[in-house]
Amino acid sequence: MKTIILRTASNYLLPLLLLFSIFILLRGHYLPGGGFVGGLIASIAFVLHAFANGLENTKNLIKMHPGFLMPVGLLVAFLAGVSPALISNLPFMTGIWFPEPLAVIGMVGSALFFDIGVYLVVIGVSLTIIFTITESA
Amino acid sequence: MLTAILTGFIFSLLLVVAGKYIKGKAAILSALVPLGLFIYFLQFTRQISSGEIITKTYEWVPSLGVNLGFTLDGISLIFTLMITGIGFLVFAYTATYLKGHEYLDRFYGYLGIFMAAMLGVVLSDNIISLFIFWELTSISSFFLIGFNNKEKASRKSAVLALSITGIGGLLLLAGALILGNITGTYSISEMLLSKDLIAESSHYIIIVILIFGAAFTKSAQFPFHFWLPGAMKAPTPVSTYLHSATMVKAGVYLLMRFTPSLGNTELWNTTLITVGAITMVYAAIHTLFRTDLKGILAYSTIAALGILVFLIGLGTREAFVAACVFILVHALYKATLFLVTGIIDHETGTRDVTRLSGLRKVLLPVAIAGFLAAISNAGIPPSFGFIGKDLIYEATLHFGNTGVLLTALAIITNILLLYAGFLAGIKPFTGKLPQSFEKAHMPGFLMWIPPLILAILGITIGVFPSIVQDSLIQPAVTAMGQNGSEIQIKLWHGFNLILGLSAITIGVGLLIYFLFKPSLKLEKGIAKFDKIAPKSIVESIGYGFGQGSKKVTGLIQNGYLRYYVSVIILFLVLLTGYTLLQNTKYVIDYDSFSELTVYEVLTLLVMAVGILYTVFTRSRLAAVAAMGVVGLAISLIFVYYSAPDLAMTQFSIDTLTVILFVLVLYRLPKYLKLSDRKARIKDGILSVVFGSLITVLALEVLGEPQGSQITDFYAENAYVLAKGKNVVNVILVDFRGIDTFMEIAVLTIAAIGVFSLLKLRLTKKNRK
Numbered sequence: 053m054k055t056i057i058l059r060t061a062s063n064y065l066l067p068l069l070l071l072f073s074i075f076i077l078l079r080g081h082y083l084p085g086g087g088f089v090g091g092l093i094a095s096i097a098f099v100l101h102a103f104a105n106g107l108e109n110t111k112n113l114i115k116m117h118p119g120f121l122m123p124v125g126l127l128v129a130f131l132a133g134v135s136p137a138l139i140s141n142l143p144f145m146t147g148i149w150f151p152e153p154l155a156v157i158g159m160v161g162s163a164l165f166f167d168i169g170v171y172l173v174v175i176g177v178s179l180t181i182i183f184t185i186t187e188s189a
Numbered sequence: 190m191l192t193a194i195l196t197g198f199i200f201s202l203l204l205v206v207a208g209k210y211i212k213g214k215a216a217i218l219s220a221l222v223p224l225g226l227f228i229y230f231l232q233f234t235r236q237i238s239s240g241e242i243i244t245k246t247y248e249w250v251p252s253l254g255v256n257l258g259f260t261l262d263g264i265s266l267i268f269t270l271m272i273t274g275i276g277f278l279v280f281a282y283t284a285t286y287l288k289g290h291e292y293l294d295r296f297y298g299y300l301g302i303f304m305a306a307m308l309g310v311v312l313s314d315n316i317i318s319l320f321i322f323w324e325l326t327s328i329s330s331f332f333l334i335g336f337n338n339k340e341k342a343s344r345k346s347a348v349l350a351l352s353i354t355g356i357g358g359l360l361l362l363a364g365a366l367i368l369g370n371i372t373g374t375y376s377i378s379e380m381l382l383s384k385d386l387i388a389e390s391s392h393y394i395i396i397v398i399l400i401f402g403a404a405f406t407k408s409a410q411f412p413f414h415f416w417l418p419g420a421m422k423a424p425t426p427v428s429t430y431l432h433s434a435t436m437v438k439a440g441v442y443l444l445m446r447f448t449p450s451l452g453n454t455e456l457w458n459t460t461l462i463t464v465g466a467i468t469m470v471y472a473a474i475h476t477l478f479r480t481d482l483k484g485i486l487a488y489s490t491i492a493a494l495g496i497l498v499f500l501i502g503l504g505t506r507e508a509f510v511a512a513c514v515f516i517l518v519h520a521l522y523k524a525t526l527f528l529v530t531g532i533i534d535h536e537t538g539t540r541d542v543t544r545l546s547g548l549r550k551v552l553l554p555v556a557i558a559g560f561l562a563a564i565s566n567a568g569i570p571p572s573f574g575f576i577g578k579d580l581i582y583e584a585t586l587h588f589g590n591t592g593v594l595l596t597a598l599a600i601i602t603n604i605l606l607l608y609a610g611f612l613a614g615i616k617p618f619t620g621k622l623p624q625s626f627e628k629a630h631m632p633g634f635l636m637w638i639p640p641l642i643l644a645i646l647g648i649t650i651g652v653f654p655s656i657v658q659d660s661l662i663q664p665a666v667t668a669m670g671q672n673g674s675e676i677q678i679k680l681w682h683g684f685n686l687i688l689g690l691s692a693i694t695i696g697v698g699l700l701i702y703f704l705f706k707p708s709l710k711l712e713k714g715i716a717k718f719d720k721i722a723p724k725s726i727v728e729s730i731g732y733g734f735g736q737g738s739k740k741v742t743g744l745i746q747n748g749y750l751r752y753y754v755s756v757i758i759l760f761l762v763l764l765t766g767y768t769l770l771q772n773t774k775y776v777i778d779y780d781s782f783s784e785l786t787v788y789e790v791l792t793l794l795v796m797a798v799g800i801l802y803t804v805f806t807r808s809r810l811a812a813v814a815a816m817g818v819v820g821l822a823i824s825l826i827f828v829y830y831s832a833p834d835l836a837m838t839q840f841s842i843d844t845l846t847v848i849l850f851v852l853v854l855y856r857l858p859k860y861l862k863l864s865d866r867k868a869r870i871k872d873g874i875l876s877v878v879f880g881s882l883i884t885v886l887a888l889e890v891l892g893e894p895q896g897s898q899i900t901d902f903y904a905e906n907a908y909v910l911a912k913g914k915n916v917v918n919v920i921l922v923d924f925r926g927i928d929t930f931m932e933i934a935v936l937t938i939a940a941i942g943v944f945s946l947l948k949l950r951l952t953k954k955n956r957k
Contacts, residue, residue: 076837081913084833086921092841099848119944122937129930149912161912163922166929170922173933177940178845186852188947 091174129169197305263664461502
C-alpha cells in the first residue's frame with residue numbers, strides 16, 4: 053500500500069489525529085470522549101502511518117517500544133487512584149480537584165490523570181498487538 | 190521464638206544476594222545459623238525440665254482463626270535440639286563435602302528453608318500453621334532430593350517423594366479442618382481440653398485416618414515407605430539430615446503430639462502397633478538384600494521409624510519413655526552412619542558394600558566413628574543404644590497378652606538392625622585394603638569431626654544417661670500425657686530376662702553378620718517382587734492418571750479456535766437459556782418502543798446485506814470488509830439513540846479490528862478452504878440461537894423496572910459528586926474507577942500474552 057498520496061497525507065494526518073485524540077481525551081469529562089476512545093484514535097493514527105510508510109518507519113518515529121506505554125499508563129492510573137490517599141487522606145480512588153480551572157483544559161483533577169493512564173495503556177496495548185502481529189505474520 | 194524460626198528463611202533469602210560469597214571459604218560461616226539456634230533452644234532446657242511450657246502467640250490471619258502460636262514443651266524441645274544440633278554438624282560437613290560445587294549457595298538456601306520449616310512444624314501450636322510448615326518441609330525436601338537435577342533418577346525420586354508426602358500433607362489439612370470444626374479452635378493445646386468431644390464425635394474415625402495418613406506418608410510407614418530409599422539419591426548431607434534424623438521424624442512427632450488428644454483408643458493403638466510392626470519387620474528384612482550402603486541405611490531407617498510408631502501405639506508410659514529415648518539414640522547413630530557413608534563415598538567413589546574393606550588403614554578417625562555408631566546401633570553396652578533397646582523390650586514385655594509376640598517381632602527387627610549397622614559402620618573398615626583404595630585419604634576435618642562428635646555423644650549418654658533423663662525425656666513423656674513417678678534411665682538393670690533377650694539379639698545379630706554375605710545376586714532376586722510392591726502400584730496409578738488427563742485434555746483442548754468459541758457460546762446459551770426459560774414471563778411492552786424512522790430502516794438493511802455477504806462470500810478480505818460494514822452500521826444505531834460515546838468507541842474498535850483481520854489474512858496462503866456444508870449449518874444454528882438469546886435478554890432487561898434507579902443515581906450525582914457532565918465517562922473514571930483499572934490491567938496482560946506467544950514462536954523459528 054505504498055501510494056504516494058496516502059504517504060504524503062499520512063505525514064500530515066498523524067499529528068492531526070494525535071491532537072484530535074488528545075482533544076477527545078480532555079473533553080471526556082463533559083462531552084462524549086475519554087481516555088479509551090482517545091487511545092484508540094491515537095493508535096489508529098499510528099497504524100495509518102505504518103500502512104502508508106511501512107512499519108519500520110513508524111517504529112523509528114516512535115523511537116521506543118509501544119509496550120513501554122502499558123506499565124507507564126498503569127502507573128499513572130494507579131498514582132491517580134492513590135493520590136487522594138496520599139494528599140488528603142481520603143479513600144482510594146476518591147476524586148480530588150484543583151480549585152481553579154486551567155486555561156483550555158478546564159477543571160483538572162485526579163480523574164483526568166486516571167483517564168490519561170487509560171489513554172496510554174490503550175495505545176500501548178493496541179499498538180503492541182498490531183505491531184507484533186504485523187511483524188510475525 | 191518467631192525470630193528463631195524465621196532465621197532460617199531470612200538466611201535463605203540473604204543467600205539470594207550473598208550467595209556468591211558463601212560459595213568459597215566462607216561456607217563454614219553458614220553453620221553459625223544452626224549453631225546459634227541450637228544454643229538459643231538449649232537455654233530453655235532448665236525451664237522445660239522444671240515443667241514449664243513456653244508459649245508465644247502472634248496474630249496472623251485472625252479472621253480465619255489462624256494464628257502463629259508457638260509452644261515449646263518437652264516433645265518440641267527434643268526435636269528442636271535434634272534439628273538445630275544435627276543441622277549444625279550437617280551444615281559444617283557440607284562445607285567440605287560440596288566444596289566448590291557450582292550451586293553450593295542454593296544448597297544452603299534449601300537447607301535453611303528446610304530447617305526453618307522443620308522448627309515451625311515442631312513448635313507450632315496452631316494446626317493450620319503446622320500444616321503450612323509441614324508442606325514447606327516437603328517442598329524444601331523436593332529441591333534437596335532433586336539437587337542433582339541433571340540425573341533422571343534424582344528428578345524422579347524427588348517427584349515421587351513430593352507427591353507421597355504432599356498427599357499426606359493434604360490429608361493433614363483435611364484432618365485439621367475437621368478437628369477445628371468439632372472443637373471450635375485450631376490451637377492444639379486447646380484441643381486437648383475437648384478430648385472427650387473429639388472421641389465421641391462421629392467423625393473420630395475419619396480424623397484418625399487422616400492424621401495417620403499424614404504421619405505414615407511422612408514417616409515412610411508401610412505401604413508408603415518406598416519414597417525413602419529413592420530419596421537417597423540426594424547428596425549425603427541431605428540423607429543424613431532429612432531422611433534419617435529430622436524430616437521423616439515429623440510423622441512420629443505428629444503422632445506424639447496428638448497422642449494426648451486423639452490417642453488411647455482401640456483404633457489408635459491397634460492401627461499404630463500393626464502398621465509399625467509390619468513396617469519394622471518388612472524393612473529390616475529388606476536390609477539383607479541391599480548392597481548399596483545408602484540403601485541399607487535407608488531400609489534400616491524405615492525399620493527404626495516402624496519401631497517408633499509401634500512404641501507410640503503401645504500407649505503405655507514405658508513405651509513412651511522407650512520412644513523418646515530411641516528417637517535420640519537413632520538420630521545420633523544414624524546421622525553418624527550416614528556421614529561416615531558420605532566420607533567413604535567421597536574418598537573411594539563407591540558405596541558398594543561388597544567392594545569396600547580395610548579402610549581403617551586410611552580413614553582411622555572415620556572408622557572409630559563408624560565403629561562407635563555401629564555399637565550404639567547394635568545396642569551393645571555401654572552405648573546409649575543399649576538403654577534404648579532395653580527400654581523397648583521392657584515396654585513390649587509388659588504389654589498384656591500379646592506381649593510375647595510383640596517382643597519377638599522387636600527382637601527380629603533389632604537383630605537385623607544390628608546386621609545393617611555393622612555392615613555400614615564396621616564392614617568397610619575391616620579386612621584387607623584393596624589396592625584401588627590405597628590412594629584414599631582423610632577428608633578435611635569438617636567432614637570427619639561431625640560424625641565423631643555424634644558417635645562419641647552416643648556412648649557418653651549411654652554411660653551417663655542422667656544427662657538427658659530429666660532435661661529431655663521426662664518433659665517429653667509428660668507432654669505426651671503420661672504424668673507419674675520420675676523416670677529412671679539406667680545402663681545396668683541387673684541380670685534379668687531383658688538382659689537375656691539383649692544378649693540373644695546381639696549374639697544372633699553377630700552370627701548373621703559373620704555368616705551372611707550380601708551380594709548383587711540377592712539384590713536382583715528381590716527385584717523380582719518389585720511388580721507387586723506398593724511402589725509399582727502407586728507408580729502405575731500415577732501413570733494411569735497422567736494418561737487419563739492426557740486424553741481428557743486432548744478432547745477438550747484440541748487447539749482449534751473455532752471449537753473453543755462454539756463451546757463457550759454453547760455453554761452460555763444453555764446456561765442463560767435455561768434460566769430464561771425458568772424465570773421469564775415474556776411480557777413485551779410494545780407501547781414503550783419508539784417508532785421506526787427511515788434512517789433506522791436503511792441502516793438495518795445495510796446491516797442485513799453486510800451479514801449475508803459475510804456469510805456467503807468466497808473471499809476472505811470481502812468477508813472481513815462486510816463485517817466492518819456491519820460494525821459501522823451498529824455505531825450508526827448508537828448515534829440515533831443518543832449514545833455518542835458508544836458510537837465513537839464502536840467506530841474506532843471496528844476500524845482496528847478490520848485492520849487486524851486484514852493484517853492476518855493478508856499473509857495467509859491464497860487457496861481457500863471453506864468449512865463444509867454440515868459445519869456451516871451447525872454454526873449457523875448456533876449463531877441464530879445465540880442472537881435470539883441476546884435479543885430476548887435485551888428485551889427482558891428493558892422490562893426490569895429497577896434499572897432506572899441506577900440510571901437516575903448516576904445522572905443526578907455525576908456532576909454533584911464527580912464534577913463531570915458526561916455520565917458515561919464519569920462512571921468509567923470515577924464511580925467505577927477500580928473496575929476500569931482492573932480492565933486496563935487485563936488489557937495489558939492480554940497484550941503481553943499476544944506479544945510473548947508470537948515472539949516466542951519467532952525465536953524458535955530463528956533457532957532452526
